Amino acid sequence: MSRDNAAAAEQKHDVFQAIADPTRRGLLRLLVDGEMPVNAISSHFPMTRPAVSKHLRILADAGLVKERKVGRETRYRMDADPLRELKSWLAFYERFWENKLDALRRYVETDEPNRGQEPSEL
Structure with missing residues (x-):
């Protein structure tokens, strides 16, 4: 499989779909300055933590957000590529x-x- 095909297979959501939602655009703006744990991210939005996590998953599937585990905590950062x-x-x-x-x-x-x-x- 070529590199482009491998990247396409990895991405479950299109970048256009991911940034179409105003909440996800807000998440990207929040993460532009650095990495944040999901609890801190959730405090900036008038929705439940699971709802924020769902938006973060869509951004991650589109390649716009990277996540990493630090102990029990998941931290997110923006990937602008x-x-x-x-x-x-x-x-x-x-x-x-x-x-x-x-x-x-x-x-x-x-x-x-x-x-x-x-x-x-x-």
């Missing part, structure tokens, strides 16, 4: 947004008599 992949994928499509925004800017900045016309580039 999947987000870097996502950023480079999105960067390719950014040029399309830039073109649309440039066309809109040109349209808005045109003289008043032309404002009633449809912009052909949009």
Whole structure:
């Protein structure tokens, strides 16, 4: 099995699915500064510890969070590598947004008599 196939088999959740939920995005923001035990993480959210653990599991399955045992405690930390992949994928499509925004800017900045016309580039 190739390295890419092995990584895909390891990931049970897609990065897009994982970051789609606002609670999971909040968890990532919390973990960006370092490792935290699940009890400390749970204290930041208005939900049960098992509910937070479920969100952490989804993030871990997507490769966005790493966990390690320290005695009886499980500690979590963010792993930004999947987000870097996502950023480079999105960067390719950014040029399309830039073109649309440039066309809109040109349209808005045109003289008043032309404002009633449809912009052909949009």
